[in-house]
Amino acid sequence: MDSLRVLGRVLLSPVLKGPIVRRPAMVGAAESIDLDSAGVAEMQRLRSRHGAGPVQLGIPGRRLALLLDPEDVHRVLNEGPEPFSPASLEKRGALNHFEPSGSLVSTPQQRLTRRPFNEQVLQTDRPVHRHAETMTAIIAEEVSALLGHADFTGALDWDGFAVMWQRMVRSIVLGQGARDDDQVTDDLRRLRARGNFSYLAPQDRGRRERFLGRLQHYVDRAEPGSLAAMVARTPAPEGTEPVQQIPQWLFAFDAESWATFRALALLVSHPGAEDQVRSELGQQGPTSAGPAGPCGPRDQPLARAAVLESLRLWPTTPLILRDSTADTAWRNGTLPAGAGVVVFAPFFHRDDQTLPEAHRFSPELWSGDRDDSDWPLVPFSGGPGMCPGRNVVLLTASRVLGELLRQREITAAEPLDTRRLPGTLSPFHLRFAVRRS
Numbered sequence: 257m258d259s260l261r262v263l264g265r266v267l268l269s270p271v272l273k274g275p276i277v278r279r280p281a282m283v284g285a286a287e288s289i290d291l292d293s294a295g296v297a298e299m300q301r302l303r304s305r306h307g308a309g310p311v312q313l314g315i316p317g318r319r320l321a322l323l324l325d326p327e328d329v330h331r332v333l334n335e336g337p338e339p340f341s342p343a344s345l346e347k348r349g350a351l352n353h354f355e356p357s358g359s360l361v362s363t364p365q366q367r368l369t370r371r372p373f374n375e376q377v378l379q380t381d382r383p384v385h386r387h388a389e390t391m392t393a394i395i396a397e398e399v400s401a402l403l404g405h406a407d408f409t410g411a412l413d414w415d416g417f418a419v420m421w422q423r424m425v426r427s428i429v430l431g432q433g434a435r436d437d438d439q440v441t442d443d444l445r446r447l448r449a450r451g452n453f454s455y456l457a458p459q460d461r462g463r464r465e466r467f468l469g470r471l472q473h474y475v476d477r478a479e480p481g482s483l484a485a486m487v488a489r490t491p492a493p494e495g496t497e498p499v500q501q502i503p504q505w506l507f508a509f510d511a512e513s514w515a516t517f518r519a520l521a522l523l524v525s526h527p528g529a530e531d532q533v534r535s536e537l538g539q540q541g542p543t544s545a546g547p548a549g550p551c552g553p554r555d556q557p558l559a560r561a562a563v564l565e566s567l568r569l570w571p572t573t574p575l576i577l578r579d580s581t582a583d584t585a586w587r588n589g590t591l592p593a594g595a596g597v598v599v600f601a602p603f604f605h606r607d608d609q610t611l612p613e614a615h616r617f618s619p620e621l622w623s624g625d626r627d628d629s630d631w632p633l634v635p636f637s638g639g640p641g642m643c644p645g646r647n648v649v650l651l652t653a654s655r656v657l658g659e660l661l662r663q664r665e666i667t668a669a670e671p672l673d674t675r676r677l678p679g680t681l682s683p684f685h686l687r688f689a690v691r692r693s
């Protein structure tokens with residue numbers, strides 16, 4: 257019975273919403289019954305029944321262990337890629353459609369070159385990427401165009417925002433020559449749509465080759481200021497497959513778009529937050545932290561914290577998956593090699609039995625340095641598999657928010673109560689009124 261309940265209330269929701277390409281109608285349906293809160297409640301019930309766990313589920317054909325204790329989350333995320341490999345069976349099934357040599361689906365041996373390559377290009381350790389100046393200029397221009405359009409209609413909605421976002425992403429990743437290359441995004445979207453069906457969908461090798469060929473074209477062009485230029489000049493030992501690392505970036509920028517749109521809703525709904533974000537920009541200037549500038553975490557702190565809060569409240573990677581490569585010992589028994597391990601992030605982020613801030617907008621949660629002894633907020637995963645793009649995400653998302661709020665007065669059509677936030681929030685229905693300041 258427990259397994260059935262977990263399947264229905266915890267694991268089914270991310271699958272229905274679309275793990276690789278979101279299905280807006282399903283996300284809307286999940287929101288209407290607040291499916292994610294039901295998942296958290298189910299996990300709390302499991303913990304009251306089984307203690308710290310982990311709990312193994314009896315699912316035919318797949319042995320899965322569900323983590324219930326923050327300490328175990330850290331253990332699994334830190335002890336990778338062996339004995340806990342990020343390249344889980346489910347991820348390989350989904351991502352092989354468009355990036356079979358991506359770092360995330362690589363063997364521990366292959367990761368030795370692919371993961372550092374990602375870190376070098378994305379400058380994982382730098383809060384402000386050295387292409388920040390180009391990124392900021394692209395963002396300012398695209399946000400202006402978006403707001404010009406919104407002035408006509410009087411509203412900023414998801415459709416307009418998503419078009420702006422894809423232009424921005426192509427320019428940042430592939431170069432401004434790719435701004436209008438809808439084909440490359442469309443090819444990836446179709447390949448990802450197959451990823452939603454994992455092993456059940458046949459691979460479309462022709463489209464994948466065309467898509468990867470297009471990415472190679474942009475790497476060969478190496479437009480200054482783009483990530484493609486970084487790919488072209490970063491040393492790649494044999495087996496790195498540099499071009500096959502790029503689809504993950506293009507794909508993951510989607511998650512950032514939802515997080516940013518939700519963060520906008522948080523900021524304009526929370527008293528005083530909007531003005532504070534504006535004054536952060538006033539103090540630092542949108543390009544003050546360019547290549548030669550300071551590289552400190554003070555870059556737009558509230559806007560960054562709002563994005564992190566958006567990701568805590570509504571994680572865009574709700575299921576963090578690992579596969580065990582060896583038998584591992586736990587407080588309640590042994591987990592055999594070949595089992596899947598599941599971290600259901602919303603449970604750890606929204607557990608109101610242990611986290612007083614669970615349902616409140618609490619940007620202060622992110623103001624100090626965190627370590628494993630803190631509550632495990634894992635929007636970007638953790639350990640050696642932690643998202644290497646997280647600083648690019650925080651930089652670009654905070655710049656988008658800053659530009660939106662600098663250029664216009666924005667109000668939410670339906671403001672959020674930031675003291676009591678819903679467990680599920682579809683970004684696709686959010687709508688804002690826009691006025692010239």
Ligand code: HEM
Nearest residue numbers: 359360374505508509511512515573636637641643644645
């Ligand atoms: C809101 C936006 C994003 C979130 C929440 C996010 C979150 C994550 C998470 C949770 C993982 C680990 C998945 C796992 O453990 O199985 C991951 C991996 C990864 N992310 Fe992100 N990501 C975001 C955007 C980006 C962007 C924009 C890029 C690149 C520009 C990026 C690059 C990567 C790469 C390359 C990996 C694979 C790392 C590896 O193989 O170890 N991500 N991301």
